[in-house]
Structures are given as structure tokens and as C-alpha cells.
Amino acid sequence: TKFFEFAAMWRPIVAASLPAVHEVFGPDPECGLMFKPGDAADMVRKILAIAFDQGLAARLGRNARRRVLQNYTWDCNIRTVMHLYQKMGVRDAVPPPVRSDDPVSRELAAEDETDA
Numbered sequence: 516t517k518f519f520e521f522a523a524m525w526r527p528i529v530a531a532s533l534p535a536v537h538e539v540f541g542p543d544p545e546c547g548l549m550f551k552p553g554d555a556a557d558m559v560r561k562i563l564a565i566a567f568d569q570g571l572a573a574r575l576g577r578n579a580r581r582r583v584l585q586n587y588t589w590d591c592n593i594r595t596v597m598h599l600y601q602k603m604g605v606r607d608a609v610p611p612p613v614r615s616d617d618p619v620s621r622e623l624a625a626e627d628e629t630d631a
Contacts, residue, residue: 527575
């Protein structure tokens with residue numbers, strides 16, 4: 516859960532390159548830097564790379580936040596569960612509508628406009 520908290524605060528992720536981390540943030544260094552498990556020197560190199568390159572840190576942090584907001588909010592969880600209910604044939608399972616006033620949606624839309 517700490518990874519989600521760090522990412523939500525625009526912080527780049529530095530983590531061991533493990534399947535569970537890849538599942539959330541992907542194997543590519545778009546949200547953070549992954550070090551070889553058990554390799555302290557590699558971990559230090561990754562931390563220093565982010566510490567001394569503010570542009571890299573900002574880009575990774577922005578990507579991490581975007582990934583969390585797009586995939587790991589409560590609204591995302593609700594839609595996933597409702598979709599599973601629908602697949603199981605539960606008739607009353609209707610996903611909640613996407614709210615246009617949702618602050619996460621507004622933030623992502625604003626970022627898309629800035630990136631364009």
C-alpha cells in the first residue's frame with residue numbers, strides 16, 4: 516500500500532524488480548526504477564539516479580500518479596467488482612456512472628490537455 520501512497524503524492528517508485536511490483540507499475544521504468552532483488556548497490560544507484568535528476572524524478576512521479584489514478588482508485592475497484600458480478604450473471608449489477616465532477620477525472624483530463 517505504500518507504493519500507492521507514494522505514487523499518489525507524485526513520488527517516483529524505487530522498488531525491487533519483483534512480479535507483484537511489475538503487476539502494479541509495469542516492468543518498464545515509466546513510474547519508477549526497479550533494482551535487482553537483494554542487490555543493495557543497485558538499489559543505491561537507482562535512488563541516486565532519481566535524487567540527482569529532478570527531471571527524471573518528476574516524470575516518473577507524474578507517471579506513477581497517473582497509473583494509480585487510472586487503475587487503483589475506489590471507483591476503479593467498484594467498476595471491476597461490478598463487471599465481475601455482471602459476468603457471473605447477477606442481474607442487478609450495474610456499474611456506477613462515471614461522474615463528470617469527479618476530481619480524479621478532472622485531473623487526468625487536465626494532464627491530457629497539458630501533454631497535448
